Amino acid sequence: MTAKQEILKQIDSALALWGEHRAKSKYEDLSDLPDRALLTEVSTVLAATIDRVAPPKSPYREAMNHILPNKVGALRALRRDYDAGYLATVQDLVRAEVFVDFFEMAEHLLQQGYKDPSAVIIGSVLEEHLRVLCQARAIPTVVVGKH
Secondary structure: OOOOHHHHHHHHHHHHEEEEEHOOOOOOOOOOOHHHHHHHHHHOOOOOOHHHOOOOOOOHHHHHHHHHHHHHHHHHHHHHHHHOOOOOOOOOHHHHHHHHHHHHHHHHHOOOHHHHHHHOOOOOOOOHHHHHHHHHOOOOOOOOOOO
């Protein structure tokens, strides 16, 4: 399963939980259901899903602090944008283009018999790409105490 499929599965699961209980309620915020803990559970699942899969500082995350229907709407919008591939930033797209350019340079060097320079280019590009991915997901890239 790809990362995109996993993310869509998580979003669908959270929305299905809300939908299941929405069918039993007269109101979108489930406020008429007798089990108040259920309202907290659904709201928490929606917020946690947004927190896990939404980009930092995005409008989707802002909706986590609002009432239940806003969370549902934000999660639906997030799902639609993930499915359409709209979450890539311009910076991500430029980085991908540069990555391809360096890859083509390394491939050309390799074809000309320059395997060491080719390996250096590819290694550097991969290292930078991994560093950026880690930073975007708040994964530390430096081991404390090691130089």
